[in-house]
Amino acid sequence: MDSNAAVDAAALELNHEPVPADQSVSGQPRTGVATLGEFGGLEVGVWEITPGVMRDVEADEVFVVLSGSATVEFADGTSPLQLGPGDVVRLAAGTETVWTVTETLRKVFLS
Numbered sequence: 001m002d003s004n005a006a007v008d009a010a011a012l013e014l015n016h017e018p019v020p021a022d023q024s025v026s027g028q029p030r031t032g033v034a035t036l037g038e039f040g041g042l043e044v045g046v047w048e049i050t051p052g053v054m055r056d057v058e059a060d061e062v063f064v065v066l067s068g069s070a071t072v073e074f075a076d077g078t079s080p081l082q083l084g085p086g087d088v089v090r091l092a093a094g095t096e097t098v099w100t101v102t103e104t105l106r107k108v109f110l111s
Helices: none
Strands: 016-018 023-028 030-039 042-049 054-058 062-073 081-083 088-091 096-110
Touching: 042 062
Parallel strands: none
Antiparallel strands: 016 030, 023 054, 030 042, 042 096, 054 096, 062 081, 062 088, 062 096
16 A cells, blocks of 8 residues: 555455465455555554354454454464454464354454
C-alpha cells in the first residue's frame, strides 16, 4: 500500500481457497487474503473466512473486524471471544484456536 493512500478494505475482492483438510473441523470454510504491504516491519492485510469451523495456530497479530461474526475458542482454556464488527483483537503467536464462523468474517490485520 502506498503512503498517503486509501484502500476500501470492505469492498476489496479476495480469492478464496478451501481451508486445508487438517485444519477444517466442520462445514466447508474458505479463506481469502490480500496483503496490502508493510508498516513498521509488520505485514498489513485483509483476511476473510466463510462460515464453518476451523482450527489454527495463530501468528502474533492485531486485527479489527470489519464485518461478520465468529467465536474463537482457545486450547489453553482462555475464555472464548465473540467477534463482531468493530472489535479490536490481539492474538499471541503460537496460540491454538478453533474458529466457529457463523457469518462471513472480514478483518484488517497487522502481523
